[in-house]
Amino acid sequence: MAEPNTLEYTPLHDAHIELEARMMGFGGFDMPVQYSSIIEEHRAVREAAGLFDVSHMGEVEVSGPSAFDFVQHLVTNDAGKLYDGRAMYTVMCREDGGIVDDLLVYRRSEESYLLVINASNIQKDISWMRANNPMEADLIDLSNDLALLALQGPKAFDIAQPFVDKPLDDLKFYHFLEAHDGAFMDLDTAIVSRTGYTGEKGLELYVPADDARTVWDALLEAGDAHGLKPAGLGARDTLRLEAGYCLYGNDITDETNPYEAGLGWVVKLDAGDFIGRHTLQAIHTEGPARKLIGFVATERGIPRHDYPIETPDGEAIGVVTSGSQSPVLETGIGLGYVPNDPQYTEAGTALRIGGRRPFRIEVRKPPLHTSE
Structure with a gap:
């Protein structure tokens, strides 16, 4: 965590202070971790909608x-x-x-x-x-010129639609609208993108930094009747973990490759001579040595980053890269690397988290909060 006097502020910093958010350093920025509680904000996104400031991106x-x-x-x-x-x-x-x-x-x-x-x-x-x-x-x-707001949850489109001049239901996943000449909140320019990091229906809104507070306030006001809540990075992390999305610095780093991280689907070896192609071709042919798995605790315990993953007999085979308590399942969930062997990676496999108080887990295919 960076020292307070070295942290940068997003264009919405004053809004977070006014809402009495708990702030902390993340990625070099002073960011809101939570406004009410992580669980309350998490559930709002799953059941209604949450509004995130992710302008640090x-x-x-x-x-x-x-x-x-x-x-x-x-x-x-x-x-x-x-x-x-x-x-x-x-x-x-x-x-x-x-x-x-x-x-x-x-x-x-x-x-x-x-x-x-x-x-x-x-x-x-x-x-x-x-x-x-x-x-x-x-x-x-353009990092200092743009603000990024994420409006996520099943009610997200209902909240945003009055501000967009085209039907949002027609906007396909991973598509976006360029809002020119007053098409979005009378802004001269904006991007309305059907993307997100929560596993829920939602939008990411790229707007000029100077307009961020106007957009933030308008969305919170419009969303009040829909159950919209401002949400911090705490809920963002538990939401993405339930969805099984990787976090850079935890689940993926410059020491991990896409195939072991379960991201082989974004490697198109026939797309041209991109950086790293020849190495990735070899890994694809041979198979990665390890694999990132999702898991759910089957007894009381919360997995944490760097906790050992073990066989039921206590043999260390891997390490947790992300872990938390799932607000939906009300049990521990996580991601971690183990050897790329079906006896460790097959869904339903019983393993355990080591440490002073070991507890049992079961390998699950994400999204973890909807897996049977």
């Missing part, structure tokens, strides 16, 4: 005649499948297959893409992009 504009070639070279997924208004999830890797970061790629036009990266990796990622840009695409860091 970074945004990089890639433009010019070589924009596509650069994106295709940088990431493992196939940018050739994108079209205007389409987004994709992907990773960018080192030559040895290690994950530099996971990110979203938005195609705004043939010569304009927006890359959305993790807050803790902004400077590292931008340095990586600039060092791996032989085609000399134009790169502009």
